[in-house]
Amino acid sequence: MRVIVVGATGTIGRAVVEALTPRHEIVAVSHRQAPIRVDLADRDSVARMYETIGQVDAVISAAGRARFAPLRELTDADFAMSLANKLMGQVNLVRLGHPSVRDGGSFTLTSGYLGRYPAPGSPAVSLVNAAVEGFVRAAALELPRGIRINAVSPRWIRETLQAPGRDPSPGLPVAVVAQAYVKSLEGNQTGAVLDP
């Protein structure tokens, strides 16, 4: 399959590309580093990305920023950025992208553990992650031509926790997380939230 991976240079995206490369043609997209670039917060940038790439079988998003900060520190701008980027950026990948996806293709978006299991500092992230899952469940009922859509909800990733002074042992290896994206792409689920 020809598969767009948005966020292809991030921790999860790199692992997804690595897992898919043997069997699929990957179109790598990222905000700043990949050959094709997209600013998820900019609707026109998303539309241009699809024009540049043309027809594909699937779109995987392992991208999107949301602000992690305590409720008392979160500003209007923090909420606006989080909604525009990780939430509406991914929603627009679907809204603008489904005409570029072939019959029976798929979208896989990224939510995250904090959507259902919050932590202090997660109000904006939890809001966005839960919203992505709500959108995915609903959009699955309406996408045309057998196109499927799922979300992957990653837990803490071992490789992300390997900063100095942090204990990486509670983290899931990113290669395990990547398998949830593979399952969404190659399986037949739709409207699902996949927990690696």
Next chain:
Amino acid sequence: MRVIVVGATGTIGRAVVEALTPRHEIVAVSHRQAPIRVDLADRDSVARMYETIGQVDAVISAAGRARFAPLRELTDADFAMSLANKLMGQVNLVRLGHPSVRDGGSFTLTSGYLGRYPAPGSPAVSLVNAAVEGFVRAAALELPRGIRINAVSPRWIRETLQAPGRDPSPGLPVAVVAQAYVKSLEGNQTGAVLDP
């Protein structure tokens, strides 16, 4: 308790006011009809509402608009309105309002059944309802001075279905739905999503 009810003139709001009036002092707020008015989509309007009302024990929101329409018809403006009104309007009730809520008080927001159980036409509504629930779970961990927060997720309401040509029998009586708001206000749950 002194309780703000936002959306006090709506179908649910009226039932909540009726259920609470015997035991509590109600401050009725609505977009257009109550003595005190608020435009949830306007942050300054929310701030002015709290200045006008002063200290309270609790805030109940049975308000907020989100656009019900098929994915292919939902416009950028529909998503923006839904995010600004039912989602950020209720988030801002909490962000701007908690200094006006006394120790041990509470917020009760409204999400809705479509957040977890979508229907064709619900992508924007499902997104917003799920987001409200994600925010509530997270904000519960951070609100100061023992202030609690819950969401009520109403199902279809019998009284709303009583339009000509519709079958009201699958709907839940609004007086039953109102009891979930009473439970949130008078109970000790926090971070919960209450299903009437």
